[in-house]
Amino acid sequence: MQGNIKKIRRHTSHYKNTLFTSMLVLVPVLIVSVVNFFILYTINMKNIQNDLRMESERALEVLNTQLNSMSKIVSMKRMDRTFSTEAQTKLGTVYYPIVQQLRKDAMWTPFFSDIGYYNVQSERVYRMNSASSSEEYFGTKKNKTVYYENNKLEMQPWDEQSLREEGNHTRAIRIRNAEQNSDGILFAVPLELRKDAPPLSYMLFTISDDMLFNIINADESTICVLQYLGIPVYSSDPEICKLFYFGEGMPDIFFSSDTLTFSKYGLQVSWKISREFQMQKLIPTIILEAAVTFLVMVIGLLLLLYISRKNYEPVQNLLRKLPPYSDSEPLTDEFKYINFVLDDLTYSKRFYEESIQELRREKFLFYILDNQVEPGKMLYRQCLHEGIRVDRKYFACILMEDSEKNYNLFEWLMSEEKNNEKKADMYSLYIMENKYLFLLASDMPMSEFELYLSSLAGDNPELVKVSNVIEGIRYVRKAYTSVCWPEQKTETEEIVSQYPLIELQLLEEAVETNNIDKVEFALRMIKNDMSGFNEALRKKVLEKVYGLISSDKDGNISGDTDYKLFSYEEGEYIQILDKWLERFTNVNSKIIPVKKTLPRNLHTIMHYIEENYTNPEFSIKYMAAVFGTSPSNLSHQFKKLTGETLSRFIDELRISKAEELLNAGEKIHVIAQELGYSTTPVFTETYKRIRGITPSMYRNSYQRKMNEEE
Template sequence: MKQPWRKGEDLEMNNNWFRRLLLSYLPVFFIVTTILFIVFFQVFNEQNRKEALKANEFLGSQVMQYLDNSLRSIDFKVLREMLTNPSLKNYFANSPLDDVTAAIQAVGVMDELKLESPLIHSIYLVRDRDNTVLSNGKRIPLEDFPDAAFIKASRDHHVLRWEGARDFKAFPSQTPVRVMTLVRGESTGEDGLVVVNVDLPTVEKTILQMYDPNFTFVHVLNRAGEALWEPENPGKAGSAKLSKGEVFSEFTSSYGGWKVQTGLANGKVVKFALEFYTVWFAFAIVVVLIGVAWVIYVTRRNYKPIQQIVTLIQTVASQKKPGPERLQGNEFGFIQTTLESMIDQTRQYRQTYEENLILQKKYFFQELLEGKKAYDKEEFRAEMDKFHIPFLDSLDNRWTAAVVEMDRYRQFTEDYHEQDQSLLKFVLSTVLQETAQQAGTEVWAEWLSDRRLTAMLWVKENRPPGLFEQKLLSTYREWVEQNLGFTVTVGVGKQAEDLTGLRESLKEASHALAYKAALGCNRILPRSEVPDTNRDVYGFLQTISRLVQAMRLSEDEWEKHFDHLFQQMKSSVLSRQEIWNTMELLVQHYEREFGELSREYQELWADSLQELLKNLEDWETVEDLRRLCYESFRELAEKMGSMRHAKKNRTLILEIRRYVEENYSNPELSLTYLSEKFSINPKYLSKLFKEEIGDKFLDMLIRHRMEKAKQLMLETDKPIQEISEEVGYTNYNSFNRAFKNAVGVPPSDFRKQV
C-alpha cells in the first residue's frame, strides 16, 4: 500500500515529465510552423503565382472528387441494395403490412449501409402501401414524421436527386442537423422511397483536413448558389456568408450540380509580408539555427529516461535468460518489441484463465450436484464468489433442481448448423436466468450433456412448495415454444434445505423426466405429479405372445394385438427404460418364434429387425415408437403373407403339371377339366401357369404330346393313326395340323426323314 507522500511524489513526477515534453516539442512546433509560413508566402505567392493557381486547382479537384466519389459511392450502394437485396423488396412490396420480421430485416440493411458509409447521418424508408416511414427501427405514420413536408415534395421525383443543404430531425424534440439528402424511388418508384441523409458537418470536417483555412479558402455551393457551410467559421453549415478573396479555380459537378471555388485568403496580409522579404528571410535563418540548437539540447536531455528504461529491460531479460542480449534496431524498437511480447503473454494468460474458469465453474456445478465433495457455508460462499454467482444467503434458503431437455434433439441437430446450435443453447440458458430474475430469484444452469440443461433454482422460504417453481418454469417453457423453433420438457424435483437434499432433488427431476415417453413432450413434469408405474408384466407377456403368434400365422389380427400392446404401455405410464425393456421382450419373442421357421422366414425377420433397430434410434414418446414399429411390422407381415401365398401356389402348379405329364393321353384334358378336378377357377389356373411355369397351359400340353408322338414314331412301327390316339387326339386331322405347327412338317414326312 502506497504512503501519502509517495503518491504525491508520483504525481509530481508525472507533471514534470509532462512539462518536459511540452517544453521540448512546443517550440519545435512553432519553429516548423513559422518556417512553413515563410516558405509558403515566399515561394508560392511571390515567385510562382502559377504554382499557386495549380495548387488551388488541384485542391478544388480533390474536393470535387471527394464529394463526387463519396456521394456517388453512397448512391451506388443504396441503388445496389434496392436492386439486389430481397429484404428491401420484401418490405416494400411483398411482406404483410404488420410483418415485424420484414421491418427488422430492412432496418438491418439500413444499419449495414450506415456502417459502410460513415458520412451517412440517417436513413429512412417511405412505404406507399400504408403511407408509413421506417426510421430508427420504428414505423411512423407519414403525417406524424417531422420530415413529412420534404417527403411529400419528393414523391414526384423517382430519379437521382440530391437536396442540400437543409435542416433535418428524426424526432420533434431533436435538434435539427444540416444534411444533404439523396432520394431514390424503390423499384419503379411505385412502392416507396429510400431517403439517405448525409451529415454536412462531417463532410465539412473532412474537407477542412485537406487545406489550411488561414491561407486558403474553399467554397462549396449548391445548385442555388448558396454555401453549404461558412468556411471562416467551421461547423456553421448553411450560411451564405463567404470568405473574401480572389477565386483561383472553380469546378462544377456534372453529377450533383454543386460548385467548388478555391483561392487564397487574407491577400493583404500576404502582400504585406512579402514587402518585408529580407526581414522574413533573416528571421527564418535565425529561427532555424535556434531550432537546431534547441532540438540537440532537448534530445540529449530527454534521451536519459529512455536509456534508463532500456537498461532496466535488459537487466530483467538477462535475469530470465543468462548471457548478454543485443539490441536489434534502435531503443524504441527494442522497447516496442518487449511491450508487444508482454501484451501477447498477458492476452494469452487472460484467455487461458477465462477458458479454465468456465470449465472450473461447470466442474464445481457437477461436483456440487453429484455429491463428490462436502462444503460448509464459508467454502460454498467463497466458491460462488469466485465464479460470480449470486449467493443469496443460500444455506438459509431452499433449492429446487430442474432438468430441461430439448425435444426432438435429432431433428434439431439436422435443422441447425453447429454455430446456431451453440447460440440457441446459450439462449435457452440465458432466458432461464432472466425468467428467474423477473420472478425475484436466481438460477444457476449448466449444460452437462448435449440435450439437457441442468439447473439449480433458489426458492425463498416464504414461497409455497412446488407452485413457485412450476409457475416460473411454465413461463420459461411457453417462451421457448413461442419464440424458438422447438420445445422443451422440464423435470422438476422437490424443494431441498441443504446440499444433500439438492442432490436428491436432481435425481427426482431426472426420474420425472424419464416418464416423458408416456406423458408427452413440451410440458412440466414435477416429481410429485408423476404417477407410480403400474406395469402388469403378465398382461404384457400375453399381448406380446398373441401378437407374435398372429404375425407368424400371417393373421390380420396382429394389428389389434399391436395396438393393444402400445395402449397398455401408455396407460401403465412406463418410464423410457421400462418401455425399452418391453420392446426388448417383444424382440426376444419374435426371435424365438421365427427361429422355429424355415431359413427364408429367419432371413426375412433378420432384415426387418435390422431396419427396425435403425428406426428406433430416435424416439421420444410412445406414439413415436408405435409409428416407427408399425411400419416395420406391417412390411414384415406383407412379406410373410406374400411368401406363404407364393409357396402354396407353386406347390399346386407343380402337382397339376405332374398330373398333365402322366395323363397327357386323355382327350378330355383341358383347363376346365383340371379346374374341376383341383377345385380352382379356370382363369386363375391359367394365370398361375403363366406366372409359375412361364407358359400357357395349352402350349405346354401340345408340346408334351408332340414330344411323345415323335418318340413313338422313332422307337416303334405303330401306325400314325394309332400314335395320334395314344397322345390324346381322337381326330387324325387335328393331330396332323398340331404336329405340323409344332415340328414344321406333317407326321408322315417326319417318319420318312427319320
C-alpha cells in the first residue's frame, strides 16, 4: 500500500544566480549614469546661472553708466541756449555750434554709435556731421535740405509718433540701420520739457546691436532679452529683434519657470538656456563616465564570479552527498534545498529522539502493567528517571475503545499527559486502531481520585472503561485486567472471563510496527495468564498468537516442530511460548521481516497522506509502521507541527474531496467507495460527525444555493 514517491532531480540555481548577478550589474551602471547626468546637469546649470548673474550685473552696470552719461549730456544741453527751439530760427548760425558740441560729446561717449539733436517744432535733426529733416532722418526723404548726406534710419511710424505725444520720459525705440548694417536702439531723451504737452526737442542716442552684443555676452547656449522700463528693446537672437521692431512683446519661452531674470536701474535682462545645447554638451561626458563605471563594474563582476565559484565548490560537494528529495515540484534553489534538508534532518532527529523516548517509556509501562516494577528495585528507579511517577500512592487504568467517538475526551487526556499542572499523572499506551489505554497515578485522597475518575468515564461505559483505584505500583495489573479482559464466548459457547483480547490486539499492532518490546510484553502477559485458561482456550489463544507472529495468518501451526498438537499439558504451552519469545527477541531471527521506513518529516508525511488517503487499507496504524514509529507518537508529532490531529486532518481531507464529488453530482455510495470507506453508512456517519449534516442534506443545500444564484 505504500505510495510510490517519485524522486526528483536537484536543480542548481548557481548559473541562474550568476546570470542574475551579471544582469544586476547593469542596474548600478544605469543608476550611476542617471545620477551623474543630474549631478552634471545641476552643476552646469548652477555654474551657468552664476556666470549669467555675474554677466548680467556687469552688463547692467555698464549700461547704467552709459545711460548716466546720456543723462549728464542732456542736463548740460538744457543750459545751452544753442539747443533750443528759439535758436532754430537762425539755422545758419546754430548748425556749426550744435555739430561741434555733438562731436565733443561723442568723444567721451564711444558707447553710442551716434548722438543727435531733434527739434520737433522745426523738424530738424542734427548729428555729429550733418543735419536733416526729421522725415529724412527717420527714413522718409522728400526734399534734400541738408548740407551733408547721411545714412537713413528706419523706425516704425508708431514709434515716431510717440515722440509727438505727451510725456517727459525717455523713449526707447527699436530701429534699423543704427550703424552701417547693424540695427539698434534709439534713446530719445526729452530736452525741452513741457507740462501736459509733448516735449519740444529730444537728444537722440543710438546704440547698435553690435555694441550691445559686446556688452551682454550671450553665447550659443543662451538667449537674452534686454528690457528698458518694461519695454523689450534687444535680444541676442536676431529673429526676436525683428519681432520687437514690429511691435511684438516678449516671446512665450521667456515666461517659463526656468527663465533667469536680473533687474537693476530700470533695466532688466532675461536669459533662456537652451536644453538641446546643454544635452549635447553633457552627453559626451556622461557617456565617458558611464563607460568608466561600466568597466569598473565588469572588473568587479569578474572578481565576484571568481570568488563565487570558489565559495560555491563546498556547496557542490555538500549537494553531492545529500540524497534527492521528494516533491511534486522540484526545488530549484540549492540553498533553499540545503536549508530544507537541514530543517528536515533537525526535525527527523527530534522526531527520532522523541520516538525513542516514547518507546522507552512505553517499555517501562509494559513492565509496570506486568507487575515487574517494585519499590527500591532497578526498574523502579529507571521509571522515575524516565518521568513515570511510580512513587505515587494510587493508580488506575482507563481503556478507550474508540478515540474518534470520544474525540474531546481523548484530546483532553492527551493534552493532560503533557500538562505540568495536572491533577493526576497520565501515561498513554496505543493498542490498535483507535484504541488507547491510559495509566493514571495520583497522590490525592482515594475518594477524590475516584470522583475525578468518574468524571472521565462519560455516558457510555462500553466506550470508556475505568478501573477501580489501586493502591501501590505493585498492584497495577489488577486495574489493567479489570478493564482489558471482557467476557468472551469460546467455540463451545462457554463464557470465559479471561480471554486476552487486549494482549492479542497489542501483539497484532506490535508485529505490524516491529515493536519488539510490545511483542515481548504481549507474549509475557499471555504466558502469565495461560494458567487461568482451559485447554480449549489455551489452544485457541496459542493458534491466534502463532497466526499473528508468523506468515500463516490462518493460525495453522501443525507444521511447526516446536508445537505438539497431541500435547495439552500446561507446561508444553509455556515452553512453546518461551521458544517463540526467544526466537522473536533474537536479533538474528527473521521471524518478522524488517520493513524499510520513510523519513519522518512533515513534508513526506503530508505527501504520503495525499497519495494514499483514498486507499481502503489506509490507516494511521499502517502509516505509523511505514514511518517506523507508533501511531500515538506519529499523531502527537503531527499535531505539534500543524496544530491539528492527524485523524481529524485525514477526515477533513476526505470530507473536502467528498463535497467536491457531491457538487459534481456523484452518487453517495460511489463517493464512499472512491474515498476508501468500507461501507456507505460508515461514510455517512463520518460526514455527519464532521459536518453535522448528512451528505444528502449537503447536496440538497448546495443545489438550492445554485438555483437561487441562477
